[in-house]
Amino acid sequence: MGVEINWGFPESLSIWEFLNSPIATNTIFPVMGFVLLLVFNRNAQANRDQQQIILTQQQFSEPESAETAAATELVVNRQLPQAPVTEDDQRRLFNRGSASIARLKQYVDSLAENAPDGRRHRKYSNVPRHDYRPIVQMIVDDKSSKELTKEKAEKSIDAFSLWRPYQTGKRHLSDAIVQEIESFVDAVVPAT
Structure with a gap:
């Protein structure tokens, strides 16, 4: 005992005919394309942000170069002789x-x-x-x-x-x- 559901499509309309119909090509496909574009764009932006975070962290986590170490040493050694600090x-x-x-x-x-x-x-x-x-x-x-x-x-x-x-x-x-x-x-x- 089968129940037949009427989806509002003519029974003579095949899937291929539906996909080539104006309703599918003018409405459904552009909407699907727009949704996919939004998803991929958001993922690409998230990947770019993650790469920027990694690069910036690497920039500050790399060992000090001789030039940076010398500049830091200059600042540290710039202190004037003082009495011993308690x-x-x-x-x-x-x-x-x-x-x-x-x-x-x-x-x-x-x-x-x-x-x-x-x-x-x-x-x-x-x-x-x-x-x-x-x-x-x-x-x-x-x-x-x-x-x-x-x-x-x-x-x-x-x-x-x-x-x-x-x-x-x-x-x-x-x-x-x-x-x-x-x-x-x-x-x-x-x-x-």
Whole structure:
């Protein structure tokens, strides 16, 4: 006992005739093509974003070149001879530097959160937060913030790079290094 369903097509119409009919060629196929185009375009954009994230992270994770190491050493050695620093003084210096970097991280996170579109917002949220230099570079490369100019981005990257060897608290900071970090942060983060 079979139940026959009437789909509204004449029984004499074969699938081949339907596929060649004006309804299929003028309506259904263009809609299917448009949907496929959207899907492939979105996947391609996601792949490009992922590649940019990887390249930017590699740029900052590569071992320092001799030129970069020499520049960092120049900044570190620029400190003036000072009296021996006590543990309390060291803790205060570390807390000052840490507070400045925390302000800068909060600023960069707010720029990433206020990305002009959802795609960039997802892209920035996919970047690990153990190193903020790639995020700063991506925000500048994407031109997604008018606040973060190239000069401010360079100062942000310099501040993060300068803080990097001291972030664990195991290396001793000098007042000159902390002041340099604070000057970079003050030049980038707007006063509240």
